[in-house]
């Protein structure tokens with residue numbers, strides 16, 4: 001015989017426990033029956049008012065109601081959660097037949113490309129590619145290159161000093177010549193190039209950058225003369241700019257070479273006819289060079305009566321600007337991706 005109150009709740013349950021599509025409604029039902037003041041919860045607390053002999057039967061009936069509700073609740077929640085997941089999966093389905101979005105692919109920096117090209121040319125002639133420190137000692141950057149303290153030539157390379165007067169950000173890659181010769185201990189021939197960053201206290205504009213890339217070269221051997229330098233420069237610039245490219249030397253002055261020259265090549269823009277780029281001369285200057293000064297050889301342990309050599313140094317940006325028709329050096333150092341597009345140009349051709 002069912003208790004009257006139990007019967008009421010049972011009837012109510014039979015009305016309520018129908019298929020429901022809304023998780024919130026299902027949870028509301030849980031509160032209605034099993035919440036703090038829920039109908040089944042309240043039945044439970046009724047038990048104390050039930051005569052002893054009916055307590056067991058009453059308890060069993062309440063339990064049955066609770067089980068009925070819990071079974072229903074679990075089933076509903078499982079059903080609704082599965083429906084939710086199915087909906088999500090349907091929405092996120094990938095249509096593999098759609099065309100793919102184009103990914104922006106990176107390209108090597110144009111300076112890197114030019115440097116690699118130069119490296120290849122020199123490696124094919126037996127030169128090593130070596131590195132040197134960017135924070136350099138005054139001794140290597142100046143003194144051992146025949147530029148003593150107080151020498152006016154220092155002013156031309158407005159230098160960033162760090163830690164007083166002895167350490168600096170190298171203003172040229174020429175100190176790597178000294179370091180390489182010291183390693184050779186006056187005994188071994190040298191063929192090396194050193195591409196790397198250099199720094200000068202310049203105000204940045206279209207043709208100046210306080211940080212730029214130089215490529216240094218040094219060859220030390222026996223019976224080396226200016227004509228070896230000429231031949232080497234010829235090979236380099238013909239390989240970079242084509243067979244019709246010509247090289248000429250003009251006298252110049254550097255403390256670490258004697259004689260010193262400026263290397264000109266036929267203007268890449270007008271092929272020597274004369275234009276604005278070459279100021280109508282047909283030639284552009286690309287490189288400083290010369291025969292290694294006996295003092296420099298001697299200071300680094302090479303006997304100038306036995307050894308001779310040539311050296312050169314040029315800016316990688318200048319070459320890249322000519323090769324890729326870029327007219328502002330800052331293009332290499334800002335991170336504007338629209339400008340970086342020029343870096344892809346060669347690959348697209």
Ligand code: DAH
Nearest residue numbers: 172257288289290311312313
């Ligand atoms: N270091 C020179 C400069 O920055 C360039 C240079 C000239 C390097 C002549 C050399 C050289 O090795 O022989 O202006």
